[in-house]
Amino acid sequence: MPCSASKKYWHKPGSKRTSLVANPNYRIKEFLIEDHSAVYDLWKRTQGIFITTSDTEASIGSYLERNPGISQIARDRQGKIVGAILGGHDGARGYIRHLAVADRCRGVGLGSQLVETVLSRLSAVGIIKCTIFVEQDNPDGKEFWIKNGWHRRAELVSYSKFLSKDITAQH
Numbered sequence: 001m002p003c004s005a006s007k008k009y010w011h012k013p014g015s016k017r018t019s020l021v022a023n024p025n026y027r028i029k030e031f032l033i034e035d036h037s038a039v040y041d042l043w044k045r046t047q048g049i050f051i052t053t054s055d056t057e058a059s060i061g062s063y064l065e066r067n068p069g070i071s072q073i074a075r076d077r078q079g080k081i082v083g084a085i086l087g088g089h090d091g092a093r094g095y096i097r098h099l100a101v102a103d104r105c106r107g108v109g110l111g112s113q114l115v116e117t118v119l120s121r122l123s124a125v126g127i128i129k130c131t132i133f134v135e136q137d138n139p140d141g142k143e144f145w146i147k148n149g150w151h152r153r154a155e156l157v158s159y160s161k162f163l164s165k166d167i168t169a170q171h
Contacts, residue, residue, distance in 0.1 A: 022113075026077070026110060029072065031073045033064055039060075039081055039084040042081060048137075070125075071086045072117050074113075082102040084100050084114070089122055092127070096115065
């Protein structure tokens with residue numbers, strides 16, 4: 001069943017973007033390690049998400065353990081995972097990675113609801129600011145984040161370094 005059924009996520013009149021009306025066609029739940037295989041498949045099908053050595057079941061399992069209850073998935077009425085988001089923090093700042101929504105479920109507010117759920121969970125543990133990293137060649141991702149009130153930090157450049165010589169990956 002397509003996610004884009006008649007009832008979409010609508011912002012309540014006169015409210016801020018953070019108040020959405022639920023779409024009955026999917027449920028948002030905590031991302032558990034048992035969900036990894038289906039989520040990994042969704043990530044592989046989602047343009048703008050690059051799978052790296054940090055996305056193995058063991059790595060994601062550690063991430064979920066360090067950040068309990070923050071990462072989320074969305075299931076459709078048949079129980080299929082149609083959305084996922086990784087959320088975590090370092091004690092001071094929150095981070096979002098790998099927001100993915102199945103193509104057939106885009107445009108109904110699912111991505112926004114996943115983000116808002118993660119931000120609510122981060123806020124509940126005292127995090128007051130969150131960062132998302134978006135690939136340079138992901139125009140849809142950039143548009144989504146700007147449309148949802150996020151601001152590009154032009155003064156920053158991101159650097160990374162592999163800590164193991166055994167790892168060979170692009171990112």
